[in-house]
Amino acid sequence: MENSHAPGRAGRKEWIALGVLMLPLLLVSMDISILYFAIPYVSQDLAPSATQQLWILDMYGFVLAGLLITMGALGDRIGRRKLVLAGAAVFGAASVAAAYAYSAETLIGVRALLGLGGAALMPSTLALIRNLFHDPKQRGQAVTIWTGVMTTGISLGPVVSGLLLEHFWWGSVFLINLPAMALLLVLVPFLVPESRSAAGAVNGADEAGEEREPFDLVSAGLSLAALLTFIYGVKEWARHGLAPVPALAVVVGLALGYTFVRRQKRLDEPMIDLELLGRRAFGGPVFANVLAMFATVGTAVFLTQYLQSVQRLSPFEAALWSLVPASGVLVAAPVSAVLAQRIDRAYVMGGGFVLAAAGCSWMTQIRTDSPLWFVLAAAAVYIGGLVAAMTLANELALGAAPPDRAGSAAAVLESGQELGGALGMAALGSIGAAVYSRDMADALPAGVGGALPGGDADAVRETLGGAAAVAARLPAEAGAGVLESARDAFTHGMGLAYAGAAVVMVGAAAYSFTVLRGTAGRATGSGKAAPEQGDLAPAQTGT
Incomplete structure (x- = not known):
């Protein structure tokens, strides 16, 4: 297959290779959320304890986050294509083992193996983009696709899970990984050139025959x-x-x-290039990405729970409707890409954060009786702004990294995203929970709060789900009063959590407009980056 494109610009083969690399990224990101609806069925079969159930849900994400930096550095040494293939093999084998797990302990261990495979795949796919696409405009388009696929996968996980569980057993949510991993193993050797650091060895001598440090x-x-x-x-x-x-x-x-x-x-030969991280052109976008994921993950649980428990949609209906806000991405991402060709991308990134702040502020106006379109439109605005900002942050950071350190740079980016998401879940989740508990302590219908047993009273005051379970056991009128109070309290807490996210997004916009201004300039369509882009050296590739 010949590529009829200008020197330095990617052709048909590279774009096909990108499509193949997006398959594992989609599935790895889906696996973060795909067990949300399947866990009741897993509990029926494997009877995990409450602690084991939490580890079944969390083990994958913990190992994935913990190994990103190691796998990024390893890919730079042994070759990113080689690491993608190894990750696909591990991910596929672990998926089969997870589908047929015979105990809770086995499933927890296999989820850790899935995290290992996912950690090998994620930074390698982003790093290979750095080496497949040398033209800044094309690389920006590729990173936009990468970011969109990653965020879509997280949203798509519950939808796919709900659809499969209507027809098959819970193990099917893992088996869907197999066709994509098999396709990856077959096509990547033909479509994706190997790329690694110039040293190109884990231990011993580099390509010039000089001794180098062993992998640390x-x-x-x-x-x-x-x-x-x-x-x-x-x-x-x-x-x-x-x-x-x-x-x-x-x-x-x-x-x-x-x-x-x-x-x-x-x-x-450190795993993280601290000098690179200290540069505004790289460290700045990494920090911006942390702030973006803070809002993205910190608010996601509220929207899902609101659709199910306040709007009273079934889990599958809620999952389907939660995909509608992705329409904001379809508008914001291409618009931001076009603007980035004309003005400093730091300003465009800041504009994305402003849009996200506006959408989060809109979400603070939602009430228990708000129409569904009002909720989804607000979510589309803030999600569109967030993905536009994240895409540009990924592009700026990846463009500032030397090609031979692309794996480590991608791993730092993704580790920052994991940290930002965890901090957002803790901070914004704590705001919502505190407001809910305070409101429920004050707002229980007269006579109901004192009549509840201690355990039921605590459940009502802790979560909306707990209040719904207790209300189902109460007389109709009392139960309806508890549910109404709980929905009001949850919506109030959600609004204040989104207000917190809006404040952080305003700060992120100010950071982009001031600190990041001038670090990247604008993208050019000529195959050369603006001088500040940091496109330091051609990729080291080979087949």
Whole structure:
């Protein structure tokens, strides 16, 4: 197949390769949320304890986040195509094992293997974009597709899960991974050129025959332990409040992270290029991405629960309607890409954050009786703005990274996203939970609160789901009063959480307009980046 395109510009083969690489990205991101609807069926078959059920849900995301930096650095050394193929093989095999898991312990362990495969796939797909697309305009388009696929996968997980569970057993949510992984294993060797750092070896001599440091397993262990403990602590904080165990986990995670950073400063070949991270052209967009994911993940749970528990949609209906806000992405992403060709992309990114802030402010006006179109339109505005900003942040950071460090750079980007999401879930989730509890303590119908047993009273005051379960056991009038109060309290808490997200988005916009201004300039259609782009060197590739 010949490509009739200008030198430096990608042709048909590269775009087909991008399409193939998007398959694992879609499935890896879907697996973050695909068990949400399947967990009741898993519980019936495997009878996990409450703690085991939480680990079944969380293990995949924990391992995925913890291994991103290690896998990005490993891909730079051994070759990103090779790591994609290895990740696909592990992900496919683990998917089969998960589908036929015979105990809760087995499923938890296999979910960890899925996280290992996903960590090998995610940074490698983004890094390969850096090496497939050298023209800044084309690379921007490719990164837009990458970001859209990743965010769509997270939203699509519950939809696919709900559809499969209507016809098949819970293991089917894992088996859908197999065709895509098989296709990846067959096509990637023909479509995607190998790329790695110039040294190109894990241990021993590099391509010039010079000795190099062995792959640093101590740094790999430190990065895994730091991210695992920190994210675990933040999630437990969001789930149970700032108790001693979550607080200790956060402190230990920060201490391990500090140790990891100190070690990187002493290494000739660190896993994270701290000098690159310190540059505004790279570190700035990474921080902007953290803020974007803070709002994205921190508010996602509210919208889903509102559609199900306040708008009273079935889980499958709620999942389908939750895809409608993606229409905002279909408008915002191409508009931002066009604007980025004409003006400084930091301004366009800031505009995306302003749009996200406007959408979050709109969400604060939602009430329990708001029409569905009003809710979905508001969500479309803030999601469109967020994805537009995230796309440009990914593009700017990836363009500023040297091609031979693309894997490590992509891993840092994605680790930042995981951290931002965990912090958003904790902070915004805590706001919503605190407001809900306070309102329910004051607003229970007269005579109902005192009549409830202690456990039921606590359940009503803690979550909307708990209030719905208690209301179903009460006499009709009392139950209706509890539910009405709970829905009002939840909607109030949701509004204040979105207000918090709006404040953060305003801050992100100000950061983009001031700190990031002039770091990237505008994209050009000539195959050359603006001088500040940081397109430092041609890719090191080979077949």
